[in-house]
Amino acid sequence: MLQAIDGGITAAKGFKAAGVKAGIKKSGKEDVALIVSEVPAAAAAVFTTNTMAAAPVIVSRRAVEKGSIGAVVVNSGCANACTGQQGMVDAQSMAHMTASLLGLDDDEVIVASTGIIGVPLPMGKVAAGIKQAVQELSLSGHDKAMQAIMTTDTFVKQCSYQFMLEGVPVKIGGMAKGAGMIHPNMATMLAFVTTDAAIAQPLLNQALQEAVEISFNMTSVDGDTSTNDMLCVLANGMAGNTPVEDTGSESYQVFLAALKQVCTYLAQQIVRDGEGATKFIEINVTGAGTFADAKQAAMAIAKSPLVKTAFFGEDPNWGRILCAVGYAGIGADPEQTSLAIGGIPIVQDGLGTQYDEQALRNVMAAKDIAVTVTLGMGNAAATVWTCDFSYEYVKINGEYHT
Amino acid sequence: MLQAIDGGITAAKGFKAAGVKAGIKKSGKEDVALIVSEVPAAAAAVFTTNTMAAAPVIVSRRAVEKGSIGAVVVNSGCANACTGQQGMVDAQSMAHMTASLLGLDDDEVIVASTGIIGVPLPMGKVAAGIKQAVQELSLSGHDKAMQAIMTTDTFVKQCSYQFMLEGVPVKIGGMAKGAGMIHPNMATMLAFVTTDAAIAQPLLNQALQEAVEISFNMTSVDGDTSTNDMLCVLANGMAGNTPVEDTGSESYQVFLAALKQVCTYLAQQIVRDGEGATKFIEINVTGAGTFADAKQAAMAIAKSPLVKTAFFGEDPNWGRILCAVGYAGIGADPEQTSLAIGGIPIVQDGLGTQYDEQALRNVMAAKDIAVTVTLGMGNAAATVWTCDFSYEYVKINGEYHT
Numbered sequence: 001m002l003q004a005i006d007g008g009i010t011a012a013k014g015f016k017a018a019g020v021k022a023g024i025k026k027s028g029k030e031d032v033a034l035i036v037s038e039v040p041a042a043a044a045a046v047f048t049t050n051t052m053a054a055a056p057v058i059v060s061r062r063a064v065e066k067g068s069i070g071a072v073v074v075n076s077g078c079a080n081a082c083t084g085q086q087g088m089v090d091a092q093s094m095a096h097m098t099a100s101l102l103g104l105d106d107d108e109v110i111v112a113s114t115g116i117i118g119v120p121l122p123m124g125k126v127a128a129g130i131k132q133a134v135q136e137l138s139l140s141g142h143d144k145a146m147q148a149i150m151t152t153d154t155f156v157k158q159c160s161y162q163f164m165l166e167g168v169p170v171k172i173g174g175m176a177k178g179a180g181m182i183h184p185n186m187a188t189m190l191a192f193v194t195t196d197a198a199i200a201q202p203l204l205n206q207a208l209q210e211a212v213e214i215s216f217n218m219t220s221v222d223g224d225t226s227t228n229d230m231l232c233v234l235a236n237g238m239a240g241n242t243p244v245e246d247t248g249s250e251s252y253q254v255f256l257a258a259l260k261q262v263c264t265y266l267a268q269q270i271v272r273d274g275e276g277a278t279k280f281i282e283i284n285v286t287g288a289g290t291f292a293d294a295k296q297a298a299m300a301i302a303k304s305p306l307v308k309t310a311f312f313g314e315d316p317n318w319g320r321i322l323c324a325v326g327y328a329g330i331g332a333d334p335e336q337t338s339l340a341i342g343g344i345p346i347v348q349d350g351l352g353t354q355y356d357e358q359a360l361r362n363v364m365a366a367k368d369i370a371v372t373v374t375l376g377m378g379n380a381a382a383t384v385w386t387c388d389f390s391y392e393y394v395k396i397n398g399e400y401h402t
Numbered sequence: 403m404l405q406a407i408d409g410g411i412t413a414a415k416g417f418k419a420a421g422v423k424a425g426i427k428k429s430g431k432e433d434v435a436l437i438v439s440e441v442p443a444a445a446a447a448v449f450t451t452n453t454m455a456a457a458p459v460i461v462s463r464r465a466v467e468k469g470s471i472g473a474v475v476v477n478s479g480c481a482n483a484c485t486g487q488q489g490m491v492d493a494q495s496m497a498h499m500t501a502s503l504l505g506l507d508d509d510e511v512i513v514a515s516t517g518i519i520g521v522p523l524p525m526g527k528v529a530a531g532i533k534q535a536v537q538e539l540s541l542s543g544h545d546k547a548m549q550a551i552m553t554t555d556t557f558v559k560q561c562s563y564q565f566m567l568e569g570v571p572v573k574i575g576g577m578a579k580g581a582g583m584i585h586p587n588m589a590t591m592l593a594f595v596t597t598d599a600a601i602a603q604p605l606l607n608q609a610l611q612e613a614v615e616i617s618f619n620m621t622s623v624d625g626d627t628s629t630n631d632m633l634c635v636l637a638n639g640m641a642g643n644t645p646v647e648d649t650g651s652e653s654y655q656v657f658l659a660a661l662k663q664v665c666t667y668l669a670q671q672i673v674r675d676g677e678g679a680t681k682f683i684e685i686n687v688t689g690a691g692t693f694a695d696a697k698q699a700a701m702a703i704a705k706s707p708l709v710k711t712a713f714f715g716e717d718p719n720w721g722r723i724l725c726a727v728g729y730a731g732i733g734a735d736p737e738q739t740s741l742a743i744g745g746i747p748i749v750q751d752g753l754g755t756q757y758d759e760q761a762l763r764n765v766m767a768a769k770d771i772a773v774t775v776t777l778g779m780g781n782a783a784a785t786v787w788t789c790d791f792s793y794e795y796v797k798i799n800g801e802y803h804t
Binding site: 050052053306319322334335389391397398 | 754
């Protein structure tokens with residue numbers, strides 16, 4: 001159904017992008033990104049729930065509420081968070097500069113920032129960067145735009161796919177930067193998705209909520225929710241498909257599946273690039289009374305430093321996993337709880353089994369490890385992705401000095 | 403008011419203790435502890451909220467519900483957790499053996515275990531240990547009993563005080579073992595307090611709840627709530643004071659203050675001996691709408707791996723602290739939030755201040771560091787104690803293999 005194609009956020013018809021070096025990052029690398037749609041795009045977004053939300057989050061939330069977006073402007077190297085009234089003025093200026101150069105209204109521009117918290121934006125550099133980015137917009141600008149949103153990510157995170165909506169080829173692509181609060185005060189997760197699908201804004205919004213629920217909201221690197229997190233999707237309709245306007249339609253389900261795929265891919269890539277991560281751990285909880293309970297138990301496991309350090313040590317420490325399920329607050333009963341790691345049953349109804357130790361050692365030595373907890377409380381399930389806790393995590397977050 | 407004295411859990415009149423080597427610990431050190439009161443003591447206790455509660459927790463909860471206790475028997479080296487029906491039989495056997503040797507009913511004995519999860523108790527060794535401990539009971543047995551409840555604690559944690567209740571000298575003492583889920587599958591926090599105060603059981607229980615709320619419940623080492631946590635207090639009345647029977651009385655307040663002191667001391671010692679800890683961090687949140695909000699914000703800071711690694715690195719990373727307050731779920735407003743570290747104002751109404759960098763470096767280099775967050779939302783406050791996250795934490799929890 002979904003065919004992987006090249007092009008990232010510029011794969012879909014009518015989207016251009018650029019990434020330029022404006023001198024905001026000390027490294028001198030690309031630090032201003034621009035994504036522009038040829039025609040106004042329906043937009044939906046989710047933002048950090050952190051009440052210390054950064055200025056660009058507040059500005060972009062207002063723009064997305066209007067529902068029609070022409071451009072996204074992003075800077076890395078400075079989060080414009082905890083910057084007070086000046087931060088709001090600066091974020092609005094970024095929208096205004098971009099809008100002026102592109103012939104848009106200010107509230108048709110989404111603004112995002114990532115980088116150090118508590119430091120004001122160098123607006124001269126930002127302004128020059130935006131101007132240059134407008135000049136360099138291109139149909140193959142996705143790679144440079146991707147570079148420009150990275151902070152200390154160790155690899156790029158982008159994908160794009162083609163699929164059919166009622167016989168019409170439609171494209172969707174996305175990029176994300178990740179789970180590196182690596183430089184102290186970094187503020188963190190940004191993801192952008194573009195599609196040329198024609199879809200009514202309320203449906204786009206609903207699809208995004210559904211996709212986020214099973215992708216980005218199912219990941220945890222260290223349990224810290226940043227001040228700048230933002231995921232937005234733009235749909236400009238240029239594929240020419242019959243607009244998706246009914247959540248009961250097959251085309252909505254097809255679009256939703258594509259969006260889920262993009263979001264899941266990007267979310268998993270962020271976890272794989274988690275700070276100091278040496279393992280990618282999938283935690284499946286089944287047999288829960290509700291999805292919320294299943295997720296809560298899976299998240300308790302995913303957030304436990306004791307579980308995460310055990311995986312780093314390749315130690316199948318099942319006591320810690322059961323302990324986390326026990327304090328997750330869902331009333332799990334040990335005598336109903338079973339556990340498998342890499343498909344090998346380790347605990348059956350609360351008691352340790354006689355397992356093949358060599359086989360389990362092999363499972364624990366792999367980079368990707370799946371944990372499955374069965375609760376015997378119902379039929380609901382949830383899957384969460386996380387990474388391990390390593391010396392490198394402490395080094396990255398402890399040794400760097402502001 | 404409170405006068406520090408020697409004697410730990412045998413300081414109070416009528417309490418004897420012992421600690422013997424039963425061969426349960428691989429190290430060969432003391433691993434069975436016994437505390438006995440000459441006369442039945444009023445008892446109150448709090449237990450882990452983990453639904454995977456170990457067998458001794460279940461047995462002891464029933465005994466404490468009866469309210470009158472003659473002895474506490476503890477083993478280290480094996481947690482008797484996730485051991486199913488056999489675990490319940492073994493925990494009941496420990497109570498029965500102890501009761502028989504001391505002429506008590508089975509339900510007058512509290513049982514506690516700490517050590518590896520998922521492994522059955524070696525009951526032959528446990529039985530021999532209990533028998534020997536009964537023979538070695540003494541008025542100065544507190545030091546050996548302390549040794550016998552330790553697992554990988556790096557120092558002993560005990561204290562004792564004398565105070566006056568309506569002109570009568572009363573003694574109280576306690577011991578605890580800590581925050582070492584160091585050996586994989588360790589299950590963790592045990593604390594025992596003895597006093598010769600005469601106090602009605604319901605008041606003892608209420609005093610314990612009040613004391614726990616501002617001591618043990620205000621600490622976090624790594625956010626993991628163990629399967630075996632237990633704190634119990636025994637009051638045998640042998641001081642001969644007029645029994646405390648009214649929460650409105652001055653004598654209740656005096657007793658409560660003494661109990662709070664013992665609990666706070668032991669709780670702080672456990673944090674100081676947290677796995678790999680190099681710093682003791684006190685987090686004060688003031689200006690909250692309610693105590694619950696203040697505690698929630700303080701706990702969000704205390705549990706953040708990003709904050710904890712920053713303290714390990716002696717980096718005054720205020721962005722991470724504000725970020726944690728922002729996701730604590732209490733609706734904190736950045737423009738009302740201020741922050742001081744070691745008394746030095748770092749953030750005023752959400753904006754970074756110009757502080758003396760050398761003075762702050764000195765604060766961060768100390769072993770004890772106080773963080774104060776002011777929210778501007780009300781008049782409630784809370785204080786939480788935690789420690790930093792170090793390489794040693796990862797080493798302890800990641801390198802050891804089961």
